[in-house]
Amino acid sequence: MSRDAFIGELRHRMAGLPQQTVERTVEYYSELIADSVEDGLTEEEAVSRLGSLDEIVASVVKDTPLTQIVETRIQERKKKGSSGWVIALLILGAPVWLPVLIAALAVAFALFVALWAVVIALWAVVAAVILTGLAALVAGVVELCRLHLPQGLVLLGGGLVCLGLCALLYLLMKLLTVGTVKLCRWLWVSVKSLFVGKKGK
Amino acid sequence: MDVQMKRGLLDVCVLAAIQSEDSYGYQIIKDIKPYVDVSESTLYPILRRLEEGRLLTVRSVEHNGRLRKYYHITDAGKARIEDFKRDWDEMEKIYRFITKEGKQ
Numbered sequence: 261m262s263r264d265a266f267i268g269e270l271r272h273r274m275a276g277l278p279q280q281t282v283e284r285t286v287e288y289y290s291e292l293i294a295d296s297v298e299d300g301l302t303e304e305e306a307v308s309r310l311g312s313l314d315e316i317v318a319s320v321v322k323d324t325p326l327t328q329i330v331e332t333r334i335q336e337r338k339k340k341g342s343s344g345w346v347i348a349l350l351i352l353g354a355p356v357w358l359p360v361l362i363a364a365l366a367v368a369f370a371l372f373v374a375l376w377a378v379v380i381a382l383w384a385v386v387a388a389v390i391l392t393g394l395a396a397l398v399a400g401v402v403e404l405c406r407l408h409l410p411q412g413l414v415l416l417g418g419g420l421v422c423l424g425l426c427a428l429l430y431l432l433m434k435l436l437t438v439g440t441v442k443l444c445r446w447l448w449v450s451v452k453s454l455f456v457g458k459k460g461k
Numbered sequence: 462m463d464v465q466m467k468r469g470l471l472d473v474c475v476l477a478a479i480q481s482e483d484s485y486g487y488q489i490i491k492d493i494k495p496y497v498d499v500s501e502s503t504l505y506p507i508l509r510r511l512e513e514g515r516l517l518t519v520r521s522v523e524h525n526g527r528l529r530k531y532y533h534i535t536d537a538g539k540a541r542i543e544d545f546k547r548d549w550d551e552m553e554k555i556y557r558f559i560t561k562e563g564k565q
Contacts, residue, residue: 284509285505287528287530288486288505288508288530289501291485291486291487291527291528291529291530292486292487292490292501294525294527295485295486295487295488295529296487298525299487309501310501310502311500311501311502315502316502316505319502319503319505319506320505320506322506323506323509
């Protein structure tokens with residue numbers, strides 16, 4: 261890809277980000293290409309060394325707050341000059357789209373809470389198994405002291421099984437929790453990406 | 462390497478690259494690359510973060526009929542490097558403890 265094609269595509273994909281962010285990013289990458297070319301690389305080599313456009317745009321989106329992205333989108337609309345009809349429809353349609361918007365946000369929030377509720381519930385299970393294990397061990401010792409040999413051994417064995425199980429469950433839960441955090445972060449960046457880039461192409 | 466740890470290390474590496482004299486994006490990458498795996502797209506957010514944290518300042522200088530951004534380290538940036546060196550002494554002590562335990 262040539263320098264101009266790269267910069268053009270970069271601009272295209274960053275549409276919707278604040279103007280200042282777009283300019284700064286374009287300046288940074290065109291300077292790198294120019295310096296690479298001065299260092300003896302061809303334009304194509306210089307561009308290919310920059311990595312994929314997806315990665316570049318994703319890292320810029322990650323560093324831009326959602327509020328800024330939405331603000332830019334709204335200002336763009338204003339610049340295009342919404343016709344009186346659109347504004348009238350927006351106001352008249354408010355009883356329809358406003359509840360729908362609120363409902364959509366509520367559903368998204370509920371899903372988020374539900375996701376974490378499952379994680380918390382599973383941690384509670386781990387805690388319960390630990391407590392059961394400890395309780396069984398104590399009961400086992402008590403039973404042994406009262407010379408109820410079979411009951412005591414069963415309780416001790418059960419307790420140890422519970423604690424062993426916990427060690428495994430703990431590792432699984434750690435993976436699951438880290439995974440959920442990553443999933444939430446990824447979803448957040450995806451939501452922001454929805455507002456960035458021109459549609460159709 | 463741990464992501465958080467690498468992020469902190471890269472910040473200090475970039476500061477170190479502009480410590481003795483002001484430098485620009487392409488040169489910084491060239492200077493750091495033999496030591497740490499850094500790409501053009503990873504350097505960009507680092508430079509932005511360091512600028513926002515006032516650890517470095519940026520100025521544009523004319524070069525071959527175009528503008529090139531030079532990065533200049535601030536006192537806070539130099540202090541950050543000193544902090545890192547101090548942390549490193551501590552890390553080394555811990556490292557010696559860990560490897561000594563491993564041998565026994």
